[in-house]
Amino acid sequence: MEIFWILIMTQIGSIKNELFLNIQCHSLDFLLKFCLTMDQWLTTFVSVERAYITIKGIGFNNNKRKSLTKWIILGLILIAIVTNIHDPIYRRLHKEEDDEDIRIWCIVKYPRVIDIVDSVMNIFHFIAPFIINLTSAIIIIIINARQRAKLKTKQKYIKILQEQIQQHKSLLIGPFVLIIFSISRVIISFASGCMKSMTDSWLFLFGYFISLIPPLLTFVLFVLPSTTYKQAFRKAISRYRNIFRRH
Numbered sequence: 001m002e003i004f005w006i007l008i009m010t011q012i013g014s015i016k017n018e019l020f021l022n023i024q025c026h027s028l029d030f031l032l033k034f035c036l037t038m039d040q041w042l043t044t045f046v047s048v049e050r051a052y053i054t055i056k057g058i059g060f061n062n063n064k065r066k067s068l069t070k071w072i073i074l075g076l077i078l079i080a081i082v083t084n085i086h087d088p089i090y091r092r093l094h095k096e097e098d099d100e101d102i103r104i105w106c107i108v109k110y111p112r113v114i115d116i117v118d119s120v121m122n123i124f125h126f127i128a129p130f131i132i133n134l135t136s137a138i139i140i141i142i143i144n145a146r147q148r149a150k151l152k153t154k155q156k157y158i159k160i161l162q163e164q165i166q167q168h169k170s171l172l173i174g175p176f177v178l179i180i181f182s183i184s185r186v187i188i189s190f191a192s193g194c195m196k197s198m199t200d201s202w203l204f205l206f207g208y209f210i211s212l213i214p215p216l217l218t219f220v221l222f223v224l225p226s227t228t229y230k231q232a233f234r235k236a237i238s239r240y241r242n243i244f245r246r247h
Protein backbone atom coordinates (compact mmCIF):
# COMPACT_ATOMS: atom_id res chain seq x y z
CA MET A 1 0.00 0.00 0.00
CA GLU A 2 2.81 2.41 0.92
CA ILE A 3 4.44 1.84 -2.48
CA PHE A 4 1.42 3.05 -4.39
CA TRP A 5 0.96 6.16 -2.26
CA ILE A 6 4.64 7.00 -2.76
CA LEU A 7 4.17 6.64 -6.52
CA ILE A 8 1.10 8.90 -6.48
CA MET A 9 2.67 11.51 -4.17
CA THR A 10 5.73 11.76 -6.39
CA GLN A 11 3.51 12.19 -9.43
CA ILE A 12 1.41 14.99 -7.93
CA GLY A 13 4.51 16.75 -6.58
CA SER A 14 4.01 16.25 -2.83
CA ILE A 15 7.55 14.91 -2.40
CA LYS A 16 10.36 17.36 -3.23
CA ASN A 17 13.48 15.61 -1.96
CA GLU A 18 15.52 14.95 -5.11
CA LEU A 19 17.68 12.21 -3.55
CA PHE A 20 14.61 10.28 -2.46
CA LEU A 21 12.93 10.84 -5.83
CA ASN A 22 16.05 9.67 -7.67
CA ILE A 23 16.19 6.45 -5.61
CA GLN A 24 12.47 5.92 -6.07
CA CYS A 25 12.69 6.56 -9.79
CA HIS A 26 15.45 4.00 -10.38
CA SER A 27 14.46 1.32 -7.88
CA LEU A 28 10.81 1.37 -6.78
CA ASP A 29 9.26 1.19 -10.23
CA PHE A 30 11.67 -1.59 -11.23
CA LEU A 31 10.90 -3.58 -8.06
CA LEU A 32 7.18 -3.21 -8.69
CA LYS A 33 7.51 -4.56 -12.23
CA PHE A 34 9.81 -7.33 -11.02
CA CYS A 35 7.39 -8.47 -8.30
CA LEU A 36 4.39 -8.48 -10.62
CA THR A 37 6.34 -10.44 -13.23
CA MET A 38 7.45 -12.97 -10.62
CA ASP A 39 3.89 -13.37 -9.38
CA GLN A 40 2.65 -14.10 -12.88
CA TRP A 41 5.25 -16.77 -13.53
CA LEU A 42 5.06 -18.37 -10.07
CA THR A 43 1.32 -18.73 -10.59
CA THR A 44 2.03 -20.27 -13.98
CA PHE A 45 4.56 -22.64 -12.43
CA VAL A 46 1.90 -23.83 -9.96
CA SER A 47 -0.37 -24.69 -12.90
CA VAL A 48 2.42 -26.55 -14.72
CA GLU A 49 3.34 -28.42 -11.53
CA ARG A 50 -0.27 -29.49 -11.02
CA ALA A 51 -0.48 -30.77 -14.60
CA TYR A 52 2.83 -32.60 -14.18
CA ILE A 53 1.59 -34.31 -10.99
CA THR A 54 -1.60 -35.35 -12.80
CA ILE A 55 0.40 -36.89 -15.67
CA LYS A 56 2.87 -38.71 -13.40
CA GLY A 57 0.28 -39.95 -10.90
CA ILE A 58 1.68 -42.44 -8.39
CA GLY A 59 5.06 -42.29 -10.14
CA PHE A 60 5.54 -38.72 -8.95
CA ASN A 61 8.84 -38.18 -7.13
CA ASN A 62 8.33 -35.54 -4.44
CA ASN A 63 12.04 -35.23 -3.52
CA LYS A 64 12.99 -34.63 -7.14
CA ARG A 65 10.22 -32.03 -7.41
CA LYS A 66 11.62 -30.03 -4.48
CA SER A 67 15.08 -29.93 -6.05
CA LEU A 68 13.67 -28.98 -9.45
CA THR A 69 11.47 -26.29 -7.89
CA LYS A 70 14.48 -24.47 -6.44
CA TRP A 71 16.18 -24.29 -9.83
CA ILE A 72 12.96 -23.18 -11.55
CA ILE A 73 12.44 -20.36 -9.02
CA LEU A 74 16.04 -19.20 -9.54
CA GLY A 75 15.44 -19.31 -13.30
CA LEU A 76 12.24 -17.26 -12.94
CA ILE A 77 14.06 -14.65 -10.85
CA LEU A 78 16.76 -14.41 -13.51
CA ILE A 79 14.18 -14.07 -16.31
CA ALA A 80 12.27 -11.38 -14.40
CA ILE A 81 15.47 -9.39 -13.81
CA VAL A 82 16.81 -9.74 -17.36
CA THR A 83 13.51 -8.76 -19.00
CA ASN A 84 13.14 -5.66 -16.78
CA ILE A 85 16.74 -4.59 -16.13
CA HIS A 86 16.67 -2.01 -18.93
CA ASP A 87 13.93 -0.03 -17.15
CA PRO A 88 16.01 1.63 -14.37
CA ILE A 89 18.92 2.23 -16.79
CA TYR A 90 16.89 4.66 -18.93
CA ARG A 91 15.02 6.38 -16.10
CA ARG A 92 15.89 9.93 -15.03
CA LEU A 93 14.42 12.89 -13.19
CA HIS A 94 13.02 15.85 -15.11
CA LYS A 95 12.15 19.23 -13.56
CA GLU A 96 9.12 21.08 -14.87
CA GLU A 97 8.71 24.69 -13.76
CA ASP A 98 5.61 26.83 -14.08
CA ASP A 99 4.34 30.04 -12.50
CA GLU A 100 3.00 28.30 -9.39
CA ASP A 101 5.21 25.35 -8.65
CA ILE A 102 8.17 23.14 -9.58
CA ARG A 103 7.31 19.54 -10.32
CA ILE A 104 9.83 16.71 -10.61
CA TRP A 105 8.91 13.82 -12.88
CA CYS A 106 10.41 10.38 -13.17
CA ILE A 107 10.49 9.75 -16.90
CA VAL A 108 11.76 6.88 -19.00
CA LYS A 109 12.74 7.17 -22.65
CA TYR A 110 14.01 4.10 -24.43
CA PRO A 111 15.98 4.01 -27.68
CA ARG A 112 13.89 2.60 -30.51
CA VAL A 113 15.37 -0.92 -30.28
CA ILE A 114 14.95 -1.08 -26.49
CA ASP A 115 11.41 0.26 -26.83
CA ILE A 116 10.54 -2.58 -29.21
CA VAL A 117 12.15 -5.14 -26.87
CA ASP A 118 10.22 -3.69 -23.91
CA SER A 119 6.93 -3.92 -25.81
CA VAL A 120 7.66 -7.52 -26.82
CA MET A 121 8.52 -8.44 -23.20
CA ASN A 122 5.31 -6.84 -21.89
CA ILE A 123 3.23 -8.78 -24.40
CA PHE A 124 5.17 -11.98 -23.66
CA HIS A 125 4.63 -11.68 -19.87
CA PHE A 126 0.95 -10.99 -20.58
CA ILE A 127 0.16 -13.74 -23.12
CA ALA A 128 2.54 -16.61 -22.24
CA PRO A 129 1.29 -17.21 -18.65
CA PHE A 130 -2.32 -17.19 -19.90
CA ILE A 131 -1.60 -19.80 -22.59
CA ILE A 132 0.39 -22.01 -20.20
CA ASN A 133 -2.25 -21.78 -17.45
CA LEU A 134 -5.06 -22.63 -19.86
CA THR A 135 -3.08 -25.49 -21.45
CA SER A 136 -2.27 -26.94 -18.02
CA ALA A 137 -5.95 -26.84 -17.04
CA ILE A 138 -6.96 -28.63 -20.26
CA ILE A 139 -4.28 -31.30 -19.69
CA ILE A 140 -5.51 -31.92 -16.14
CA ILE A 141 -9.11 -32.31 -17.30
CA ILE A 142 -8.25 -34.64 -20.20
CA ILE A 143 -5.90 -36.86 -18.13
CA ASN A 144 -8.42 -37.19 -15.31
CA ALA A 145 -11.21 -37.96 -17.79
CA ARG A 146 -9.13 -40.70 -19.43
CA GLN A 147 -8.24 -42.25 -16.08
CA ARG A 148 -11.88 -42.37 -15.02
CA ALA A 149 -12.96 -43.68 -18.42
CA LYS A 150 -10.76 -46.75 -17.84
CA LEU A 151 -12.55 -47.40 -14.55
CA LYS A 152 -16.07 -46.55 -15.72
CA THR A 153 -16.17 -48.53 -18.96
CA LYS A 154 -19.97 -48.41 -19.16
CA GLN A 155 -20.13 -44.62 -19.04
CA LYS A 156 -19.57 -42.57 -22.18
CA TYR A 157 -16.28 -40.67 -22.40
CA ILE A 158 -18.07 -37.43 -23.33
CA LYS A 159 -20.15 -37.66 -20.16
CA ILE A 160 -17.03 -38.22 -18.04
CA LEU A 161 -15.28 -35.33 -19.78
CA GLN A 162 -18.22 -33.03 -19.03
CA GLU A 163 -18.09 -34.06 -15.37
CA GLN A 164 -14.38 -33.25 -15.21
CA ILE A 165 -14.93 -29.86 -16.84
CA GLN A 166 -17.60 -29.11 -14.26
CA GLN A 167 -15.37 -30.33 -11.42
CA HIS A 168 -12.32 -28.34 -12.59
CA LYS A 169 -14.10 -25.32 -14.03
CA SER A 170 -12.18 -23.02 -11.67
CA LEU A 171 -8.97 -24.05 -13.47
CA LEU A 172 -10.49 -22.98 -16.79
CA ILE A 173 -11.99 -19.77 -15.47
CA GLY A 174 -8.83 -18.75 -13.53
CA PRO A 175 -6.59 -17.88 -16.53
CA PHE A 176 -9.33 -15.69 -18.06
CA VAL A 177 -9.91 -13.87 -14.75
CA LEU A 178 -6.18 -13.23 -14.33
CA ILE A 179 -5.70 -11.94 -17.86
CA ILE A 180 -8.73 -9.62 -17.60
CA PHE A 181 -7.35 -7.94 -14.47
CA SER A 182 -3.84 -7.81 -15.99
CA ILE A 183 -5.07 -5.80 -18.99
CA SER A 184 -4.91 -2.55 -17.00
CA ARG A 185 -1.19 -3.04 -16.30
CA VAL A 186 -0.49 -3.70 -19.97
CA ILE A 187 -2.45 -0.58 -20.96
CA ILE A 188 -0.50 1.49 -18.41
CA SER A 189 2.81 0.13 -19.76
CA PHE A 190 1.90 1.21 -23.30
CA ALA A 191 -0.08 4.40 -22.63
CA SER A 192 1.25 5.79 -19.35
CA GLY A 193 2.14 9.46 -19.15
CA CYS A 194 2.47 12.41 -16.83
CA MET A 195 -0.50 13.64 -14.85
CA LYS A 196 -1.88 17.02 -15.77
CA SER A 197 -3.64 17.61 -12.45
CA MET A 198 -3.93 16.18 -8.94
CA THR A 199 -7.30 14.63 -9.78
CA ASP A 200 -5.58 12.41 -12.34
CA SER A 201 -3.79 10.64 -9.46
CA TRP A 202 -6.92 8.60 -8.70
CA LEU A 203 -6.90 7.23 -12.23
CA PHE A 204 -3.30 6.05 -11.83
CA LEU A 205 -4.00 4.71 -8.34
CA PHE A 206 -7.02 2.78 -9.60
CA GLY A 207 -4.93 1.29 -12.42
CA TYR A 208 -2.22 0.15 -9.99
CA PHE A 209 -4.80 -1.37 -7.63
CA ILE A 210 -6.41 -3.27 -10.51
CA SER A 211 -3.01 -4.70 -11.46
CA LEU A 212 -2.68 -6.04 -7.89
CA ILE A 213 -5.88 -8.09 -8.06
CA PRO A 214 -4.29 -11.14 -9.84
CA PRO A 215 -1.80 -11.76 -6.96
CA LEU A 216 -4.69 -11.54 -4.49
CA LEU A 217 -6.68 -14.13 -6.46
CA THR A 218 -3.88 -16.70 -6.64
CA PHE A 219 -4.95 -18.41 -3.40
CA VAL A 220 -8.61 -18.55 -4.40
CA LEU A 221 -8.02 -19.76 -7.97
CA PHE A 222 -5.18 -22.23 -7.49
CA VAL A 223 -4.93 -23.33 -3.83
CA LEU A 224 -8.53 -23.74 -2.71
CA PRO A 225 -9.63 -25.90 -5.69
CA SER A 226 -6.71 -28.32 -5.15
CA THR A 227 -6.91 -31.00 -2.44
CA THR A 228 -3.11 -31.37 -2.39
CA TYR A 229 -2.41 -27.65 -1.99
CA LYS A 230 -5.16 -27.25 0.61
CA GLN A 231 -3.64 -30.02 2.70
CA ALA A 232 -0.18 -28.45 2.40
CA PHE A 233 -1.67 -25.07 3.39
CA ARG A 234 -3.39 -26.55 6.44
CA LYS A 235 -0.18 -28.31 7.52
CA ALA A 236 1.74 -25.04 7.19
CA ILE A 237 -0.88 -23.17 9.24
CA SER A 238 -0.79 -25.89 11.93
CA ARG A 239 3.02 -25.81 12.02
CA TYR A 240 3.17 -22.03 12.44
CA ARG A 241 0.36 -22.16 15.01
CA ASN A 242 2.33 -24.66 17.09
CA ILE A 243 5.49 -22.53 16.82
CA PHE A 244 3.48 -19.47 17.93
CA ARG A 245 2.03 -21.35 20.93
CA ARG A 246 5.47 -22.59 22.02
CA HIS A 247 6.76 -19.01 22.07
